[in-house]
Amino acid sequence: MAVTLPVAEPPELKKYSGPQRAAALLLVLGKEHGAPIWESLSVEEVKELSSAMSQLGRLPSAVVEYLLVQFSAEVSSMASLHGSHETTERLLAGIMPPDKVREIMEDIRGPSGRTMWDKLSNVGESVLAGYLKNEYPQTVAVILSKLKPDHAARVLAELPRDFGVDVVTRMLRMDTVQKDVLQEVESTLKTEFMSNLSRTQRRDPHESMADMFNAMDRATEEAMLNALEERAPESAERIRALMFTFEDLTALLPEAIAAVVKNADKKTMALALKGAPEEARRVFFGGMTERAAGMLRDDMANMGPVRARDCEEAQSQLVRLAKTLAAKGEIVLVDPKSDDAVII
Structure with missing residues (x-):
């Protein structure tokens, strides 16, 4: 059943901060209905909300009603949940021993990147060279052939001279690497290098x-x-x-997505979605009319090949636009570090 928001928020609401509004909502929900929310909060969040709650005083009924209706409307319209390192760690902590949770989180945090080769490109050349110099030259040749040329060049410069020349010679003679060989190299890198790196890297x-x-x-x-x-x-x-990434935009409420789409430059939007995963594209197309979505798809198709760097810059522009709209109070940003607070 659809929930109708009040035409205007009560004047008294303005004197309550974000934490105080959240505390008021939890106070109204009580022990039975509020317990699942309290259990999902961190110790610091519990302290902050408890402090805010203790200072509320008498709450006008109009404020209570508005907060409940707003909360109900926003939750019912949310298309998805937002996961992060913090929420994942919090969930795991409730179902397995601390040392196991720490091991898993250290492994998945590692240097950022979608694939093993992306991750290696974010590892410093001296660190990577320190590991590779103890490997077989043929294995090193395979690894360097998968890295970006500029990064591979810096790693080569850090390797012992004779060893580096041997690696280059093998790269020149190397044919297409078989899939099973590549998979074995990736597996070894993950278990022997990336895992150890994530444990020791500050x-x-x-x-x-x-x-x-x-x-x-x-x-x-x-x-x-x-x-x-x-x-x-x-x-x-x-x-x-x-603080806020392009991927985080997909966790926004539908109304916020529509506002970003409305205010974005159409060329920037096309370029950003050109390099976005299909799931992210669907979220943004959902904030457009069918006709506008069709036109944008045509623009993307007519672009031809584009540089990944240009797509990433366009995505960054959309993020900056979303933050600008949030600062003006036109949309609400979902905090990428939290999945609980939606009242601001």
Whole structure:
């Protein structure tokens, strides 16, 4: 059954912050209905909501009713859940021993990338060369042939000179690598190299900073990032990317997706979706009319081959657009580090 939102929010609502609204909602839900939500929260989230709840005082009935109706409407319209490292780890912690959870999470976190070769491209050349110098030259030749040329060149420069020349000679004579050989090399890299690397490698400080910035209010976040851009623009851009990604856009509510589609440059949208997985495309096409979706598909087909770098930049532009719309209060961003709070 469809839920009808009040025409206007009650004036009293403005004096309640986001955490206070969430706390009010949980207070209304009570022990029986609120327990599943409390159980899914982290210790810090429980502390924050408990503190907010203790300071609520008397809640006007109009505020309570509005929060309940808004929550019901938004949850019923959500098309999907959003998974992240944090929510996965929290789930695993409830069903297996801590050491096993730690082992699994260390393995899947590793250097980012969709395939083994993507992951290797994110490993520093000195670290990778330190591992490869102990392998057979033929195996190293196979691995370097799968890396991006610029990264392979840097790795070669780190290898012992004679060993590196041997590897290059084998690469020149190498025919198409058989599928079973490639699979065996990938398997060895995963079990012997990537797994050990994820256990010993220090977490990227940009990830830690992204977590910190996610916890800030938007005004403070923007002020800090703008200041950081003046001193270290690359670091600022890296943090922005980690805070909210193109993949995170697909977890937005349908109304938010429609707003992004409406405000986006059509060429940028076509380029972004050209390099997107089919699932992400379906989400964005769902925010358009059938006619508009058909025209966009035609634009994508007529583009021909495009550089992956250009697609990624277009996707970044859509992310920046979504954050701009959120800052204006036109849409609500689903926090990529959490799957629980939707009331802001």
